[in-house]
Amino acid sequence: MQEATLSARRGAPSSEEDDGRDESKTKKPSRLAVNVSPYLGPFVASAPCLAITLPLLILLALAVAILSRSRSGILVSPLDTLPRVPLLLGSSLEGLASDFGSLGVPLCRSKHGKIVEWTSKDLLKGLEEFVPIYETRPIKNNMYGMGFDHSFGLWFMARWLKPDLMIESGAFKGHSTWILRQAMPKTRIISLSPRHPEKYLRKGPAYVDANCTYFAGKDFVDFGSVDWASVLKKHGIMDPSRVLVFFDDHQNELKRVKQALKAGFHNLIFEDNYDTGTGDHYSLRQICDQFYISGGGHSCFKDSDEARIRMKRKKFWEKAVDIEELCGQGEAWWGVRGYMRDDFNHSNKPISYEEHIQNSRFIESVLDIYWELPPVAGPSLTHQTRYDPARAPNPIIEDGKFGLFRRLGLTRFEASVFNGYTQMVFLQLSASATR
Numbered sequence: 001m002q003e004a005t006l007s008a009r010r011g012a013p014s015s016e017e018d019d020g021r022d023e024s025k026t027k028k029p030s031r032l033a034v035n036v037s038p039y040l041g042p043f044v045a046s047a048p049c050l051a052i053t054l055p056l057l058i059l060l061a062l063a064v065a066i067l068s069r070s071r072s073g074i075l076v077s078p079l080d081t082l083p084r085v086p087l088l089l090g091s092s093l094e095g096l097a098s099d100f101g102s103l104g105v106p107l108c109r110s111k112h113g114k115i116v117e118w119t120s121k122d123l124l125k126g127l128e129e130f131v132p133i134y135e136t137r138p139i140k141n142n143m144y145g146m147g148f149d150h151s152f153g154l155w156f157m158a159r160w161l162k163p164d165l166m167i168e169s170g171a172f173k174g175h176s177t178w179i180l181r182q183a184m185p186k187t188r189i190i191s192l193s194p195r196h197p198e199k200y201l202r203k204g205p206a207y208v209d210a211n212c213t214y215f216a217g218k219d220f221v222d223f224g225s226v227d228w229a230s231v232l233k234k235h236g237i238m239d240p241s242r243v244l245v246f247f248d249d250h251q252n253e254l255k256r257v258k259q260a261l262k263a264g265f266h267n268l269i270f271e272d273n274y275d276t277g278t279g280d281h282y283s284l285r286q287i288c289d290q291f292y293i294s295g296g297g298h299s300c301f302k303d304s305d306e307a308r309i310r311m312k313r314k315k316f317w318e319k320a321v322d323i324e325e326l327c328g329q330g331e332a333w334w335g336v337r338g339y340m341r342d343d344f345n346h347s348n349k350p351i352s353y354e355e356h357i358q359n360s361r362f363i364e365s366v367l368d369i370y371w372e373l374p375p376v377a378g379p380s381l382t383h384q385t386r387y388d389p390a391r392a393p394n395p396i397i398e399d400g401k402f403g404l405f406r407r408l409g410l411t412r413f414e415a416s417v418f419n420g421y422t423q424m425v426f427l428q429l430s431a432s433a434t435r
């Protein structure tokens with residue numbers, strides 16, 4: 001599935017016309033009915049005394065529904081509770097429910113265990129504020145670009161960090177530029193993208209910012225080739241640690257971290273932080289996926305527990321990865337089957353396991369904070385069927401909290417906006433590492 005979508009993108013030339021679209025985010029979500037059956041199916045198959053158990057479980061689900069209703073003070077129709085039935089079932093069925101993090105969530109270790117200042121309460125408060133903002137977005141159909149989860153994450157972090165300057169690499173139609181602008185109405189933006197967002201205006205909605213310096217079109221320069229010292233000076237920025245850099249350009253993230261270090265930038269956000277075995281560029285998630293990290297390191301042994309669980313999950317979550325997909329020649333599982341991809345997979349090269357370890361050691365040595373944005377809400381609420389919750393941190397709004405989901409206004413969005421979650425990550429590099 002993913003192979004097909006990625007290779008479709010590879011076909012596009014990297015010319016002016018190449019919008020570098022992220023086709024991993026294009027799939028239409030399946031409907032509720034489709035969503036429910038994967039949970040029910042295996043249960044039905046494995047429960048001989050279904051006639052007794054099912055009514056019992058429905059009763060239980062109803063009780064939960066009534067309880068959450070009275071708490072939220074919002075009436076939910078019986079249909080609303082439907083997806084929760086299978087989820088309740090699922091929690092007892094290993095590997096099948098949306099049990100967040102059950103396959104482990106690898107992360108990059110920071111030197112001193114520093115963590116972000118914001119809490120889950122702050123995120124929830126932020127969501128409440130962000131929903132009405134997202135509703136006014138100029139680009140309603142941002143296929144190939146960011147969806148709701150990452151839009152929220154970018155907005156939240158930009159607003160929290162209050163940088164003196166925001167740099168964006170990979171603009172597409174300008175949705176993320178618009179998000180940055182909503183977070184910081186008066187702050188200068190620098191946007192780098194081979195194709196100027198104004199080009200998209202001919203075909204439909206796009207966003208061009210009035211207070212943004214574009215290195216785009218004929219003025220395009222890759223982030224790694226910009227003379228940042230002089231550009232920052234021109235923009236009156238004395239302290240590069242007060243700059244926020246946002247990457248959504250599908251380039252090798254190890255390369256980007258090194259380039260950012262050289263320029264003295266400390267605060268980085270990567271939009272596409274693909275999991276091991278997936279994606280079109282070497283990501284931080286991939287780099288830090290090591291045996292000594294929880295959820296890290298993998299075995300290509302076909303009879304392992306991991307193999308068994310992964311195989312099952314593959315049936316229910318489109319982007320879940322089974323062992324066959326995870327492992328390449330010589331049992332190489334790191335990166336993507338032992339390859340370090342770059343530039344939308346236009347380039348890739350095999351790396352040895354030793355190199356892979358070295359890469360994570362390097363990242364750890366320059367890292368103060370690694371923080372992955374959690375998904376906004378559980379799949380019974382968003383109806384997403386793409387990313388596998390087993391490899392994701394707990395969502396901001398947990399499965400079952402429909403009242404909260406609705407109260408925040410999240411039911412007003414089309415399900416497709418929840419389809420693009422790929423572990424957006426915030427990195428803070430340590431001051432001693434830069435320069």
Ligand SMILES: C[S@@+](CC[C@H](N)C(=O)[O-])C[C@H]1O[C@@H](n2cnc3c(N)ncnc32)[C@H](O)[C@@H]1O
Pocket residue numbers: 018019020021022142144145146169170171172173174175176177192193194195222223248249250251
């Ligand atoms: C997934 S899209 C970005 C989506 C956008 N951030 C949004 O919010 O919708 C990736 C973008 O990166 C651009 N791109 C390709 N190579 C690039 C490079 N070397 N530097 C910056 N952008 C690049 C592509 O042209 C494309 O516009």
Ligand SMILES: *[C@@H]1O[C@H](CO)[C@@H](O)[C@H](O)[C@H]1NC(C)=O
Pocket residue numbers: 002003004006007008010345348
């Ligand atoms: C990525 O590139 C490699 C080498 O060109 C190719 O073999 C592979 O099929 C590509 N993968 C995808 C998903 O496009």
Ligand SMILES: *[C@@H]1O[C@H](CO)[C@@H](O)[C@H](O)[C@H]1NC(C)=O
Pocket residue numbers: 185186187188211
């Ligand atoms: C544009 O950005 C500068 C900072 O670079 C700020 O001082 C100015 O108020 C902004 N202008 C507008 C119209 O927002």
